[in-house]
Amino acid sequence: MSATRILVVQPDPSDPPGPLGDWLTEAGAELELRRMPADGIPDDVGGYDALICLGGGMGAEDDTAHPWLADVRRLLARAAAQDLPTLGVCLGAQLLAVATGGRVVRGDRGPEAGPGLVSKKDAAWTDPLFADLPLLPDVLQFHADVIESLPGQAELLASSPRYRNQAFRLNRRVYGIQFHIETTPGVVLDWAANAVKVAAAAKDGAFEPHTLAQSHADLAQTWRPFAHRFVDLAAARLEPANRKPRTLPLT
Structure with a gap:
């Protein structure tokens, strides 16, 4: 049986696949990592079973400083149009949203930073x-930027008290998550040191070593099985979501 091929786009050196990459490979996936902009990306997703786009410090439409972002958005749009199993993480979710008709802005309630919780919405169950x-x-x-509006027909899957659009699904196999599941304590400490204004939004003690160690143990317990299910979805071992039912206006 051939391995499940997943194209992983890394927009920023500061956000590697980390544990997420390990969880995917242990579930049988073969990852092809493209570090932007040096590695470039293909024009389409033919030959891949899934696509993942990771996070980064730039804005989703910061094309002046990072002109290759337009290529990433086009690739995500093509993946969404084909309903290829796709996962956008933080910036990746914002790029996916913009590429498919959503809107990303600077959050008017300030950044979200540090370990936290989101709440599942009805469609998630x-x-x-x-x-x-x-x-x-x-x-x-x-993150400081947020997904202000989801693409049309997107299903909202999770929210936080500060910002509503934390996770969503397009079609049957295309997902975006505003938060991170791929980090290590060291990665987070580097972010906090280099983005002081964002880090200041975290609760007191959020970046203490014991707090980060415990939060990442909790992340692994929750999201490692999720990553395995994503590989199963890409390998057609897991049935995709049902399409959002069409509703008629009441008369």
């Missing part, structure tokens, strides 16, 4: 990737 997550999954936040 019947979603193949999200159904088995706890009601309040542990996540790691570190």
